[in-house]
Amino acid sequence: DGGITQSPKYLFRKEGQNVTLSCEQNLNHDAMYWYRQDPGQGLRLIYYSQIVNDFQKGDIAEGYSVSREKKESFPLTVTSAQKNPTAFYLCASSINQGSYEQYFGPGTRLTVT
Amino acid sequence: DQQVKQNSPSLSVQEGRISILNCDYTNSMFDYFLWYKKYPAEGPTFLISISSIKDKNEDGRFTVFLNKSAKHLSLHIVPSQPGDSAVYFCAASLGSNYQLIWGAGTKLIIKP
Numbered sequence: 575d576g577g578i579t580q581s582p583k584y585l586f587r588k589e590g591q592n593v594t595l596s597c598e599q600n601l602n603h604d605a606m607y608w609y610r611q612d613p614g615q616g617l618r619l620i621y622y623s624q625i626v627n628d629f630q631k632g633d634i635a636e637g638y639s640v641s642r643e644k645k646e647s648f649p650l651t652v653t654s655a656q657k658n659p660t661a662f663y664l665c666a667s668s669i670n671q672g673s674y675e676q677y678f679g680p681g682t683r684l685t686v687t
Numbered sequence: 688d689q690q691v692k693q694n695s696p697s698l699s700v701q702e703g704r705i706s707i708l709n710c711d712y713t714n715s716m717f718d719y720f721l722w723y724k725k726y727p728a729e730g731p732t733f734l735i736s737i738s739s740i741k742d743k744n745e746d747g748r749f750t751v752f753l754n755k756s757a758k759h760l761s762l763h764i765v766p767s768q769p770g771d772s773a774v775y776f777c778a779a780s781l782g783s784n785y786q787l788i789w790g791a792g793t794k795l796i797i798k799p
Binding site: 578580583609614615616617618619622632664665666674675676677678679680681 | 691696719778787788
């Protein structure tokens with residue numbers, strides 16, 4: 575079964591701690607994306623990667639970092655510099671950067687207290 | 688500034704009737720539009736799309752209409768079924784970088 579997995583589904587952290595969210599895909603897609611969703615808002619792009627070892631900032635990259643060492647994996651680190659880290663985080667992939675259709679994982683709900 | 692707006696946070700429709708979800712946009716350079724469906728605690732799934740060179744695209748019970756002069760698109764679901772109850776997101780893309788700009792979503796509730 576091809577798809578995108580995100581783990582864990584729920585994550586709790588204390589303020590001031592960095593936390594890394596996992597995203598793995600076995601769809602052989604080149605492009606991967608991280609979004610954040612807050613209540614009453616649309617998805618906002620944090621980072622995206624078109625190819626291994628390359629990634630670009632999205633609209634709200636401040637306080638986040640990513641890596642793309644393998645095609646299948648695109649982990650997101652929420653650093654202590656992110657002012658409002660509590661949110662629902664969604665990872666997505668597409669065949670390549672030129673493909674409009676994105677496939678999403680189930681998401682991780684991060685709560686920072 | 689929201690470039691893609693879904694002004695109805697929720698919509699309630701009787702089972703078997705037509706559901707119409709609306710989306711307005713401000714950027715006339717958007718060249719591709721998509722609708723996604725999202726169930727609670729799951730990621731969005733692609734539903735249907737339309738290129739800006741078309742005004743209608745149909746897939747089974749789902750039809751998307753695009754009115755470029757009004758910068759408006761709508762998703763019609765006929766007939767509505769209980770499994771259609773979900774949040775529907777409208778998204779738009781600029782051809783230059785294929786990034787998607789998302790609306791805030793409309794929660795559709797199908798009443799039995």
